[in-house]
Amino acid sequence: MHHEQPQQPASSQFQLLSERRFAPFFWTQFLNAGNDNLFKFAFTVMVTYQLSVKWLQPEQAGLVIGALFILPFVLLSATSGQLADKLDKTKLIRFVKSFEIVVMLLAAWGFISANVPVLLVCVFLMGVHSTLFGPVKFAYLPQVLNERELTGGNGMVEMGTFVAILLGNVAGGLLIAIPGDGARYAAGACVLAAIVGRLVAQAVPALPATDPALKINWNPVSETWRNLKLAHGQLAVFRSLLGISWMWFFGAVFLANFPAFAKEVLHGDEHVASLLLVVFSIGIGAGSLMCEVLSHRHVEIGLVPLGAIGMSVFAIDLYFASSGLPPTALLGVGTFLATAAHWRVLVDLCLLAGFAGLYSVPMYALIQIRTQPTHRARIIAANNILNAIFMIASSVLAGALLGAGLTIPQLFLAVGIANAVVALYIFLIVPEYLLRFVALIVSRVMYRFRVSGDEHIPLKGAGLLVCNHVSFVDAILIMAASPRPIVFLMDHRIFRTPVLGWLFRLGKAIPIAPQKEDPAVYEAAFERARAVLADGELLCIFPEGGITRDGELQPFKGGVMKILDGFAEVPVVPLALQNLWGSYFSRVEAGTAMVKPFRRGLNSRVGLVAGAPMAPAEVSPETLRERVRALLAQPG
Structure with a gap:
C-alpha cells in the first residue's frame, strides 16, 4: 500500500x-x-x-x-x-x-x-x-x-x-x-x-480503504461477537484492549465523582469541582506527551507497568490526603488553594492522571502496530465496545459501593488497590510488559544506553539477530532496543541466576546446552529456534556460546548455520554491544560477575550498534564474527 x-x-x-x-x-x-x-x-x-x-x-x-x-x-x-x-x-x-x-x-x-x-x-x-x-x-x-x-502521534x-x-x-x-x-x-x-x-x-x-472487498454484516450482535473473537485471536492485542478498558473503568470512577468529592469531602464549590477536572486533564495530557520522550520514539510498552504503579500509588495516597479534612463552609478556588493540605490532593490527582496517560498511550500504539491493517478499525471497534461496557460497569459498581456506605475517599482507595491487583494479573499473563519494564529500568537507570543502526532490526517478519556476549544483561539491553518481542537462545546455566533466570523463563527464552553435555536439550533448542523463524518472529543468538571472560570477542560457533538451514529469505542482523565489559554484570573479577555493584557507578554509558542485514547465503561464522568485530570498533 x-x-x-x-x-x-x-x-x-x-x-x-x-x-x-x-x-x-x-x-x-x-x-x-x-x-x-x-x-x-x-x-x-x-x-x-x-x-x-x-x-x-x-x-x-x-x-x-x-x-x-x-x-x-x-x-x-x-x-x-x-x-x-x-x-x-x-x-x-x-x-x-x-x-x-x-x-x-x-x-x-x-x-x-x-x-x-x-x-x-x-x-x-x-x-x-x-x-x-x-x-x-x-x-x-x-x-x-x-x-x-x-507513540508521539497517539500521545498528541x-x-x-x-x-x-x-x-x-x-x-x-x-x-x-x-x-x-x-x-x-x-x-x-x-x-x-x-x-x-x-x-x-x-x-x-485522502486515504485508500484497507479492505474494500469487505462484506458488511449489519447485525450488531453477531458482528460485535465476531470482533471480540477477532481481537482475541492476537492475545497481546486482546489483553491490551482489556488493559485500556480497565484504564477507562479506573478513570471513570474519578471523573464521575469529582462534583461530589469537591463538595462533600473537600468542601469546595462548583469551581473547585472544575479545578479538579482541569488538574486531571493537565495530568493526562502531560503523561501522554511524556510517552514519546520516555520511549525514545519507539512503541515502548515497558511504560505500562510504570503507569500502573503510579496510578495505584497516587490513588491510594489520595485516600490518605483527603481523609479527615475538617468540615468548613463551601470554599471558593482562592480559599481552597490557600490551604496546604489541599495541594497534596491536587498533586495526587495530577500524578495519578499523568501515570494513566503513560499507561494507556503505549497500549493504543501496540494495538495499532500489531494489528493487520485490513482489520485495524474492527479491532478498535472491539476496543470501543469493551471501553463502553467497562465504563457502564464502573458507574454501576461505584454507585453500589457508595450506596453500601463507602465514602468517596474509600472508593478511591478500593480502586487503587484493585488497580494493583489487575495490573499484576495482566503483567503475569503478558510477561512482555514486565520484561520491557525491566529493560526500560536497566537501559535508562543502571546504564545510559545509546542505540544506533536500530533501523536495521526488522519491524515485520522473521529475522535472526546475532550479537557478542559480554554480560548477564545482554538480552535485556537488546530487548530495550527493539520495538518487537525477541526470543533469545541462551546458555542453560544463565537460567540458574536468581531473578534474571526467572525473567528469561518468563520471556520464553530457549535454553541450550553443549551437544556433548546434553544432546536432547541441544536438539530441542534448535528445533524451537527454527520454529520461531518459521512463525515470522525475531530470534537472537550469542554465537560465542558463553559470556566472554576477558572482554575479547570469542570465535563464533557453527550453530547459526544449523538454524538458518532452509531459510533462504531470513535477514541476519549483526549486533555489537559496546562498553559493557567492566560493568557489574560482566565477568571481570576472576571470571565472576555481579561482585562490586558500583564498580562503574550508576548511569554509565553503554551502546548497541546494529549493522546492515545479511542474506543467509552470505553468512558463515567467520564473516559474521568479522561484521560484529567491525561494529565493535565503530564510535558508540
Whole structure:
C-alpha cells in the first residue's frame, strides 16, 4: 500500500502539527471531542440548574445523559469498525462531520426552545457520531505515521482529546450560565464548532480503504461477537484492549465523582469541582506527551507497568490526603488553594492522571502496530465496545459501593488497590510488559544506553539477530532496543541466576546446552529456534556460546548455520554491544560477575550498534564474527 508509513519520520511529535498528513486530522478530532463535551455539559447544567423537569431529576441528569451517549458505542461500534475498514477513511470523516452539523442544528433548536426530549435525542445522535468517528480515528494514524512516530502521534491525539474535553466542559458551563441568553450562546457555539470541524476535515488527505472487498454484516450482535473473537485471536492485542478498558473503568470512577468529592469531602464549590477536572486533564495530557520522550520514539510498552504503579500509588495516597479534612463552609478556588493540605490532593490527582496517560498511550500504539491493517478499525471497534461496557460497569459498581456506605475517599482507595491487583494479573499473563519494564529500568537507570543502526532490526517478519556476549544483561539491553518481542537462545546455566533466570523463563527464552553435555536439550533448542523463524518472529543468538571472560570477542560457533538451514529469505542482523565489559554484570573479577555493584557507578554509558542485514547465503561464522568485530570498533 503506497500510503502506508512514510519513510522520513518527523523530528518530534510537535512537528507533526505542521504536516498535512496529521494536522487537519488532529484539529478535526480536537473539535469533535470539544463539541461533544460543550453540548453535553451545557445540557447537563441546563437541566440541573435552569429547568425543572419532573421526569428528569437533577441528580439523575448526568447519569442519563452519560448512558445515552455511551449506548451507541455498545450497539453500533461493530458496524462502524467495518465501515472504517471498507471505506476511504477521509470520506467517512467528512460524512461524520456533516452529520454533526445536522445534529447540532437540531440541538440548537432544542436549547432555544428548552425542549429536553429533543436534546436527549441529540445526545444519542452525538453518541452515534462519536461511535462512527472512533475506529477511523485510531485506524487513521498507523496509515500515515511510521513506527517511530506512532507513540508521539497517539500521545498528541490523547493530549488533544483531554484538552478538548476540558475546554468543551468549561465553555459549555460558562456559555449556558450567561443570564437570559445562555441557551442561545450555547446553541450558537455548538453549531459553529460543528461547521469549523467540517471545514477542517476537508483538508484531511485522502486515504485508500484497507479492505474494500469487505462484506458488511449489519447485525450488531453477531458482528460485535465476531470482533471480540477477532481481537482475541492476537492475545497481546486482546489483553491490551482489556488493559485500556480497565484504564477507562479506573478513570471513570474519578471523573464521575469529582462534583461530589469537591463538595462533600473537600468542601469546595462548583469551581473547585472544575479545578479538579482541569488538574486531571493537565495530568493526562502531560503523561501522554511524556510517552514519546520516555520511549525514545519507539512503541515502548515497558511504560505500562510504570503507569500502573503510579496510578495505584497516587490513588491510594489520595485516600490518605483527603481523609479527615475538617468540615468548613463551601470554599471558593482562592480559599481552597490557600490551604496546604489541599495541594497534596491536587498533586495526587495530577500524578495519578499523568501515570494513566503513560499507561494507556503505549497500549493504543501496540494495538495499532500489531494489528493487520485490513482489520485495524474492527479491532478498535472491539476496543470501543469493551471501553463502553467497562465504563457502564464502573458507574454501576461505584454507585453500589457508595450506596453500601463507602465514602468517596474509600472508593478511591478500593480502586487503587484493585488497580494493583489487575495490573499484576495482566503483567503475569503478558510477561512482555514486565520484561520491557525491566529493560526500560536497566537501559535508562543502571546504564545510559545509546542505540544506533536500530533501523536495521526488522519491524515485520522473521529475522535472526546475532550479537557478542559480554554480560548477564545482554538480552535485556537488546530487548530495550527493539520495538518487537525477541526470543533469545541462551546458555542453560544463565537460567540458574536468581531473578534474571526467572525473567528469561518468563520471556520464553530457549535454553541450550553443549551437544556433548546434553544432546536432547541441544536438539530441542534448535528445533524451537527454527520454529520461531518459521512463525515470522525475531530470534537472537550469542554465537560465542558463553559470556566472554576477558572482554575479547570469542570465535563464533557453527550453530547459526544449523538454524538458518532452509531459510533462504531470513535477514541476519549483526549486533555489537559496546562498553559493557567492566560493568557489574560482566565477568571481570576472576571470571565472576555481579561482585562490586558500583564498580562503574550508576548511569554509565553503554551502546548497541546494529549493522546492515545479511542474506543467509552470505553468512558463515567467520564473516559474521568479522561484521560484529567491525561494529565493535565503530564510535558508540
